[in-house]
Amino acid sequence: MKMQRTTDSLRGHFLIATPAIESGFFKQTVTYICEHGETGAMGVVINKPLDLQLADIFEHLNIQPLLSHDEVSVMAGGPVKVDRGFVLHSPDKTFDATLKVNADVWLTTSKDVLAEIAAGSGPERHLVALGYAGWSAGQLEQEIAANSWLTVAADDKVLFETHVQQKFESAGSLLGIDIRLLSQHAGHS
Template identity: 50%
Template structure:
């Protein structure tokens, strides 16, 4: 009998369990962009880093005043890896210099997407992050075995429509779980 193919979590949410102590991931929801035998990559979607798109644009185009709407677009701490690198997770359909089609979503990493957003020509739905979450081969699987995460299929409405402070609760609710009722103590039978 052949071994079943591994179950990968691309286009899923990782929901941190209440006992998660890693400060990079405690009380987070992470959207998984890629997961395969070589590892996994994702973006934390519920942790604004205090910057806005206007702050970033002031660095990229110092001679231009960013549009007022850019002051309302938060930048997220996408994870602890390459925190100086930007990622825009967005609705599909528009292509930029560096855009990866993820199926239901797209991921762009070039500055032209930021300029398009500022100029009112950007994607309808978007989330901008600095840094990403990364796992080496087998690392995420080991964390799942250790009950560090809950997983569920991603829902673009949670990414783009649910207020930031409600995303963790909304993602857990997709599983019928109230995180407030889970114990923060880990145990093994």
Template identity: 50%
Template sequence: MLDPVFGGTVVYLCEHNANGALGVVINKPTDMTMQVLFDRIDLKLEISPGLEFDDSIAERPVMFGGPVQVERGFVLHAPIKNYSSTLKVTEQIAMTTSKDVLEEVAHGTGPQRLLVSLGCSGWSAGQLESEIVRNGWLTVAADPAIIFELPIAERFAAAVNLLGISPFMLTGESGRA
């Protein structure tokens, strides 16, 4: 999609029904780290010796989840428990919008597989379907490893590769036969 907001993005779709769709962009980091986020919401990050993160949780970037509700946090995580406001998306991924998940992460007891974003991506009823019909989006089955394990810079190519094509094969031009 040649769009300043969504061009080159990977959106994990969390909910899609007759009323519309809601997703979170998983490959657009902001300049905010988890440490800065925790400071802003008055949480002290406690590093527990028994936990092993691929990188320091404090230095992980917070994602730009989309242009809707940018003042609100959306947390994609392994569904280890239900928090105050959790939507279980699949057996491997849940989305929580309440602070309690971040409180547990700060205390070292929350999910290790997580992605935090500010804002989300939303579509009204029929809007996303219309954009897909007009070739605005490519769709693939979600792979939790892309969301939680791959470096951010590799997520777009990995998602496109799930279609069996290289991202270099994509073009901004489209047509109809």
């Protein structure tokens, strides 16, 4: 008899920080979950811009961009491996190190995706981050049970097209709520 899993995978979902996360890296963040299973979870924060532009990354990697990328912010993807690049993108092309999260979003960690973006021939939609967020086995489930996170199926428009300053509220609206009105104290009756 096959054992039924007690949790469903949150792969391809947003984690929206609740007011229970009062301070620290994850306060008011939206994280796109790329991997979630029995061994843990991995995601990329999509609404925490660094003081760094994509043009700066190209310069650091000695990539000559065809177009200007001075206005494209790089996100702080999480507190793990902050010196490593993670690119969430539309499934236009496969690169050296690509994880197919679902039919609409892939994650690439190899430099070739950045070279293609710089050349103007990369994925149509993309978000570049340094670092990622990781949870050990059962940790994310415990944090959700403690009301630290709300979860909702991710929306590509929020991920790729919504201005970084509106992503938190837009992700909350996917649940039909105004995230700014949540209290940090759970009520029990």
